Amino acid sequence: MSDVYAPRGTARVIETAGAWLLAVLWIAPLVYATWTAFHPSEFATRFSLFAPLTLDNFARAWEAAPFARYFLNTFVLVTGILVAQIVLCTLAAYAFARYEFPGATLAFAVVLAQLMIMPDVLIVENYKTMGRLGILDTIPAIGLPYVASAFGIFLLRQTFKTVPKELDDAAKVEGASPLQVLWRVYVPLGRPVYVAYALVSVSYHWNNFLWPLIVTNSVESRPLTVGLQVFSSTDQGIDWSIICAATLMTSAPLLLGFLLFQRQFVQSFMRAGIR
Structure with missing residues (x-):
């Protein structure tokens, strides 16, 4: 009997070891950034148990760049994109999940094909x-190419298809219109999926760098990721303590959001795989 379960036990050990390896590889840069941000510059490349703690790096980073403006731009950007994506993806996903129309399969295949195209x-x-359109160097120019999401449509469609059609019929008997059925039945049942998708969307656009860098030129429209490059373009060399402090300030909202909603995040993607 032990011989039967030996391969399964070995596979479990390998999976666990691989998971721990990935966890260490992911958390090591975060640990280094945290250590460097809270210690003077001379301890950025060497470890000491007696190194003094300091918050000066955060103050210097905040003064070195207009972080208040960058945070505001990023918040407006990710919020606007998320709202537009939720509205458009919800309508499209509901149509693909519950309506039969000519070319529905082909249209959904085109949507899925967009997942294979790199932005x-x-x-x-x-x-x-x-x-x-005359909107270069503006926040709408950063967000407009992302207002529709093929991934969001796919994720919500998979969720809506799990909703029993009897709920539609019951709502229609009560006199609900199609939009009311969507709002009162499908949206509440898909709330965990909306939370998971919101985390994915916000984290992606919060960290997006290349497109905002290309389309913006002024402080008034730059997000946080583009603003961080000011710390690597100084004539006085690179101060890793300030860079790590600025990076922690930039990534802290995302880390906090994931820690608060990690259970919904995992459960929602597991549910999305059920047809």
């Missing part, structure tokens, strides 16, 4: 489009 491939065309 960087479209940078040139998106830049030209923003130029024709």
